[in-house]
Amino acid sequence: MKLYNFSRSSASYRARIVANLKGITYDYVSINLMRGESRQPSYQALNPQGRVPSLEDNGLLIPQSMAICEYLEETHPKPPILPADPFGRARVRALALMVACEIHPIAGGRAQSYLGTLLNANADQRAQWGRHWMTEGFREIEAMLTNSGDTGRFCHGDMPTMADAFLIPQVYNAERAGVDLAPFPTIRRIYQECNKLAAFVKAAPESQPDAA
Amino acid sequence: MKLYNFSRSSASYRARIVANLKGITYDYVSINLMRGESRQPSYQALNPQGRVPSLEDNGLLIPQSMAICEYLEETHPKPPILPADPFGRARVRALALMVACEIHPIAGGRAQSYLGTLLNANADQRAQWGRHWMTEGFREIEAMLTNSGDTGRFCHGDMPTMADAFLIPQVYNAERAGVDLAPFPTIRRIYQECNKLAAFVKAAPESQPDAA
Numbered sequence: 001m002k003l004y005n006f007s008r009s010s011a012s013y014r015a016r017i018v019a020n021l022k023g024i025t026y027d028y029v030s031i032n033l034m035r036g037e038s039r040q041p042s043y044q045a046l047n048p049q050g051r052v053p054s055l056e057d058n059g060l061l062i063p064q065s066m067a068i069c070e071y072l073e074e075t076h077p078k079p080p081i082l083p084a085d086p087f088g089r090a091r092v093r094a095l096a097l098m099v100a101c102e103i104h105p106i107a108g109g110r111a112q113s114y115l116g117t118l119l120n121a122n123a124d125q126r127a128q129w130g131r132h133w134m135t136e137g138f139r140e141i142e143a144m145l146t147n148s149g150d151t152g153r154f155c156h157g158d159m160p161t162m163a164d165a166f167l168i169p170q171v172y173n174a175e176r177a178g179v180d181l182a183p184f185p186t187i188r189r190i191y192q193e194c195n196k197l198a199a200f201v202k203a204a205p206e207s208q209p210d211a212a
Numbered sequence: 213m214k215l216y217n218f219s220r221s222s223a224s225y226r227a228r229i230v231a232n233l234k235g236i237t238y239d240y241v242s243i244n245l246m247r248g249e250s251r252q253p254s255y256q257a258l259n260p261q262g263r264v265p266s267l268e269d270n271g272l273l274i275p276q277s278m279a280i281c282e283y284l285e286e287t288h289p290k291p292p293i294l295p296a297d298p299f300g301r302a303r304v305r306a307l308a309l310m311v312a313c314e315i316h317p318i319a320g321g322r323a324q325s326y327l328g329t330l331l332n333a334n335a336d337q338r339a340q341w342g343r344h345w346m347t348e349g350f351r352e353i354e355a356m357l358t359n360s361g362d363t364g365r366f367c368h369g370d371m372p373t374m375a376d377a378f379l380i381p382q383v384y385n386a387e388r389a390g391v392d393l394a395p396f397p398t399i400r401r402i403y404q405e406c407n408k409l410a411a412f413v414k415a416a417p418e419s420q421p422d423a424a
Contacts, residue, residue, distance in 0.1 A: 087269075094279040105317055
């Protein structure tokens with residue numbers, strides 16, 4: 001199994017956490033986004049979307065971090081990253097999607113770059129744009145976490161799930177972007193809990209072979 | 213089962229398609245986004261995220277369209293909206309996520325509105341922003357569809373899947389936003405195929421009780 005990914009890619013970080021939680025070993029193939037390697041023809045021939053991460057297994061390529069995590073759950077069910085009951089599974093997926101849909105793609109580098117192209121946004125404005133969407137998204141996630149008795153040591157109960165694997169990389173980014181996390185005590189608590197586990201620590205950007 | 217949704221919400225449209233494909237009847241609860249009803253306390257008490265769609269089943273509330281679709285698949289497996297094999301399931305999920313993550317949240321109304329707030333973007337610039345992300349996302353989806361023998365009458369084989377349920381509402385939006393679809397013949401063909409099916413036609417915005 002090969003994971004095409006990059007140390008500083010937040011979506012790659014999610015897939016690394018899930019692989020680690022399941023004890024899956026994989027070949028780390030670095031696609032350095034800082035050098036534009038995801039846009040090179042050799043990678044695009046594998047993954048026409050030209051993004052990371054993508055997972056190669058049995059000669060087949062899977063793009064999109066959530067599709068990769070669900071695939072790992074189906075092919076390596078133990079330990080599970082989704083609860084057993086349909087409503088719990090929906091809650092975990094919804095929390096992961098609140099990061100994957102409502103925060104990461106809007107706040108991220110591609111959107112910020114086009115703000116410069118289309119609207120001449122300067123660096124401060126682009127950074128403010130990013131912080132805005134992280135703050136908005138965390139507000140909704142914090143509300144969903146505090147609103148439910150299903151929240152435990154982690155986002156859902158006392159075992160880490162896909163929701164934690166998506167939330168933690170976003171909090172990591174937010175800290176570096178200067179987002180004020182004071183209004184989100186539950187998110188901060190879960191971030192600390194997750195970072196007590198080797199599966200999360202070993203997945204962090206600075207622990208990867210292509211770390212800057 | 214109640215679906216809190218709005219005729220013109222693209223994410224609501226996805227959930228309606230999947231419910232229709234499975235022959236699931238539900239109570240249609242209109243949350244009129246044009247009147248800000250998703251931000252009203254009565255709705256936020258149910259769904260702290262304050263977005264549509266959300267599904268109420270057995271007294272529990274599920275936000276996020278993809279979490280809803282996966283829940284309907286798990287609780288009403290026939291007919292399936294995901295293939296049986298793990299790689300096929302991953303491919304369908306990846307295609308759906310390419311709409312749900314890379315296009316819809318960036319191109320959509322909330323992001324466009326904040327462009328005005330932060331950068332004084334005018335109506336033309338906001339519209340250009342939306343078309344840009346739809347075009348970029350469709351380029352990647354078209355490449356993924358044409359690159360694979362798994363593409364059939366629909367996005368994956370000859371039965372509609374979750375990938376089609378996500379793609380069709382985005383194409384519907386793109387047509388109305390004036391996106392040039394000429395470069396995406398496979399997407400256009402699949403759009404036409406889907407719209408031959410009652411499940412898709414009945415889910416369209418203009419067919420809903422709260423249509424403008």
